[in-house]
Amino acid sequence: MKLTLHVWRQKNSTAPGQFVRYEANDVNEHMSFLEMLDVVNEELILKGEEPIAFDHDCREGICGTCGSMVNGLAHGGHKGATLCQLHMRFFKDGDEVWLEPWRARAFPVIRDLVVDRGALDRIVVSGGFVSVPTGSAPDGNAVAVPKPDADRAMDAAACIGCGACVAACPNAAVALFLGAKITHLGSLPQGQPERMDRALKMVAQASREVFGYCTNIGECEAACPKEIKLDVIAQMNRDFLRASLTQGPEAEQVAG
C-alpha cells in the first residue's frame, strides 16, 4: 500500500519546526509502524536527506522509549499498544498520516519526534521508591501480601513511563503516571512506611515541572498502552489529601 506522511521536522529544541510531506510507497501490512518509518528513512538517506529522528528501542512494547502522536492520537490510538506494536495492517492504501512528537511543555522537543522526558525521572527521584538498602531485606515470604493487593500493585506497576498520558491530556497533566507509581508502591506492605511522604514529595515535584493540572478528563486512560486505569489517580488524590491533613505544616512545606 501507499501512504502519505506529514511528519513534524525540527532540527533541535530551539529551531522552528514544520510538517514535511513524504510518500511511503512500499508499505507492507506485516510491517510495524516503526519499520515503515525505517523504510522511509532508508530512502531519505539514499537521497542525501536527513532521516526522521524518532525514539525507539525494544520494539516490543515494554521499554517505553517510542511514542508519537499519529493523527492526533498517542501511539496511534490502538488499544493497549505502543507505537512499535502498531502494525500497518491497521492502515489502508492511500491513508494520510500526521506524525507529531509528544505535545507538552514539560517534554521539550530534542529533534523531530524525539522529546526530553527527564521530568518523569525527576518525579521518581523525588520519592518514587522504597528506601531499602541492599542487604537489609527480610525473607521474601516473611510478609504475606494478599493476592488482590499484589495484583493491584502489578496493574499499576505495568506503567512503562512512555509519556503518552501526558501527551494525550488536554492539560498535559502527569496524573496517571504519578498515580500509577503511588498506587504500585502504596498497595504493598513494603511501601507503607513512606506512603504519605511519597505522595507529598512526588506531587510536589510534579508541580515544579511544567505539567498541567488533572481535571479528570480521562484521555490518559484511553491513550495508555498498558491500560492503567483512572482509579490510580483517585488513589493518588486520596493519599495526597490524607498526607496533607495528617502531616501538618511540614506537608504544606513539601507540597508548596
Place this chain on the structure above:
Amino acid sequence: MQLDSKVPSGPIETRWQRRKFELKLVNPANKRKYTVIVVGSGLAGAAGAASLAELGYNVNCFCYQDSPRRAHSIAAQGGINAAKNYQNDGDSVYRLFYDTVKGGDFRARESNVYRLAEVSGNIIDQCVAQGVPFAREYGGVLANRSFGGAQVSRTFYARGQTGQQLLLGAYHALQRQVAAGGVRMFPRTEMLDLVVAGGRARGIVTRDMVTGKLETHAADAVVLATGGYGNVFYLSTMAKGCNATAIWRAYKRGALFANPCYTQIHPTCIPVTGEYQSKLTLMSESLRNDGRIWVPKTKGDKRSPDAIPEPDRDYFLERRYPSFGNLAPRDISSRAAKVVCDEGLGVGESGLGVYLDFAEPIRRLGRKTITERYGNLFDMYALITGEDPYRVPMRIFPAMHYTMGGLWVDYHLMSSIPGLFVAGEANFSDHGANRLGASALMQGLADGYFVLPYAMGDYLAQTKFDKIDSAHADFREAQAGVESKIKRLLAAKGKRTVDSFHRELGKILWDNCGMARNARGLELALAKIPELREEYWKNVIVPGANEEFNQSLEKAGRVADFFELAELMCLDALERDESCGGHFREEYQTGEGEAQRDDENFSHVAAWEYQGDGHRPARYTEPLIFEYVKPAQRSYK
C-alpha cells in the same frame, strides 16, 4: 598469559563466605573519596550503581537510553530463578548450582555458579522489599512456575514482565541514590572508549547523544554493565540500541574477550516476515510450560493446523526428549526446530516456523486459566501477527537472544585490565555454553547487588591511585581516537546505508555462525566479513554532523565495532573443535544429532587478546575444573 581466576579453594559451600571475609574493606569515611564509573543501567548496572552509592562511593552512571529505566533487562518476560524451595519440591542451592552447570554444558566455572545459586535467594528478598509485585498465591505467599532445563518450580515472576518489574526495583534504588547525591546519572550518553592509564582502567570517553559533545570522565574504577552483543546478528530479540561498543573498546584496550562464539538462540520467537524486519519478538519460554510444539509429519502438508489430525503431527520435542518434552533447554529446542525446518517440515509462508499449540491445554485447563497465565503474551502475539492464538496455534522460530560470551573476568568480576569490572551479560559469566531460562535476571542482579560491592572495596583498598584528570595524556589520546573515528565515518559519504551493511553482516553470521556451524562456513565468513568491512569504511553514508542529535552516526559507530567482533566470533567458533551448548559444530555430533563435547581438549575458557588491527588475536585458555558436577553428555531424554 596465565589467567588467574582467583577462585577460592576448599569446600564449594563455604568459598564465597570465606572470600568475603578475606576481601579488604574500605573505611566508611574513605569511601566518599573514591569515584566509580558504571556504564549501563540495566539490572547489573543499576543494581551495582545503587549498591555502591549506598556504601558511600561516588558513582557516575551512564546509559544511552533517555532514562535508566529503559535498559533492555526490561524486556525479560518469564521470570527469575532462585533456590528458595518454597514449593517443597526438592530444590536447593546445590540443585540450582547443578542444573546451571549442566545446563551450561560444563563450560562454566563451578565456583562462580555456586555463588550465583547461593545469593539467588537474597535477590528475591531484596526485590520483594523494594516493592517488586511478584505473583502471589491466595494465601499471600510468593508463587513459582517451572522453566526450561529444570524439574523443580523455582521461577519467580511478575506477570509476563518480570524483567521490567525487577529493573524498576533497581531503578528505584538508583533514583533514591540520585536523590541522596550518591549517583550522578548521565542519560543519552554513550561510552565510546575506555581510558587505561598507568595500566589501570581510569575513565571513559563519552558522547552526549543530544549535542554530540565528546567528554572524558576520570574515576578510580570502571564497571561495564553494557549487556550482550546479540545485535551483531542485526536481527535479534535485543533492543535496537543494544551494542557491543563499550566491551569492544575495552577489548581493544587490552581486556580479554572470552568465548565469543557462545551465543544463545531462543526457540520461541515470532517468525520473520520480510526484508524490512527490524527485530525479532520473543514469546516467553514460559509458554512451553503448557504449549505443545509440533510440525506436520509429511512435507508439504498445507492443511490448516486444526485440520491436521493427531496421527499426522510430530510433537518432535516430546518424541526426542520424553522426560523434559517441551521444556528441553533452549539450545536443544532451537536446534530441534531447525532440524525439522531443514527437513522441509516447517510451517508458515517461509517454511521457517513450527507450531506452538495451546488447543489441548485450553481444553484441559479452560481458557480462563490460560488467559491468567499467558494473557498478555497472547495479546502481544495477536497484535503482531493478526492471528488469534486461542484459536490458531502460534507459529514460532528460533532467534538470536543472548550471548554467554563476553569480557573475561575473574571471580571478583574484574577483567584482565586492573580496575575494569564487568557485570551482567557483558561478562563471559556463569552460564557456560548455554544459559538456562530465568537465569539472566538472576545473574545480572547477583553481580550488581551482591558481588560488585564486595569486589570493588577490595580493589580500591588494595590500590594506590595516582591523581588523574581529563588533562592526562591517555585521556586526550583516547578522545582524539574517538574524534577521528567519527570524522572518518562522516567523511565516507558513500552509497549504502548503515543498516544495509548491518543486515548483510548479520546474514553472514546467521548462516555461518548461528544455530549450527561448520569449519567451511566459518572460513567462508572469515573471508567475507573483512571484505564487507573494507567496503563499509569506503561506501557507507552517514548523514548529518557530529554536533547534533544524529541516530545514523550512533548506529554507524556501533556497526563498525560489530564488524570486528563478528570476525572474532567466527575465529573462536572455528578454533573450538567440539560442540557444546549454543555452539554446535556440525562435525561434532552424536549419532542422534546431539552436541558432542570434547572434554579432553576443550574443557576450558578461551580468552582472546587483541594484538593490533590486522593481526590475529592471541588465544589463551583457562582450564575448567569440575570437582562437584561430573561432566557427562547432557541428557534430557
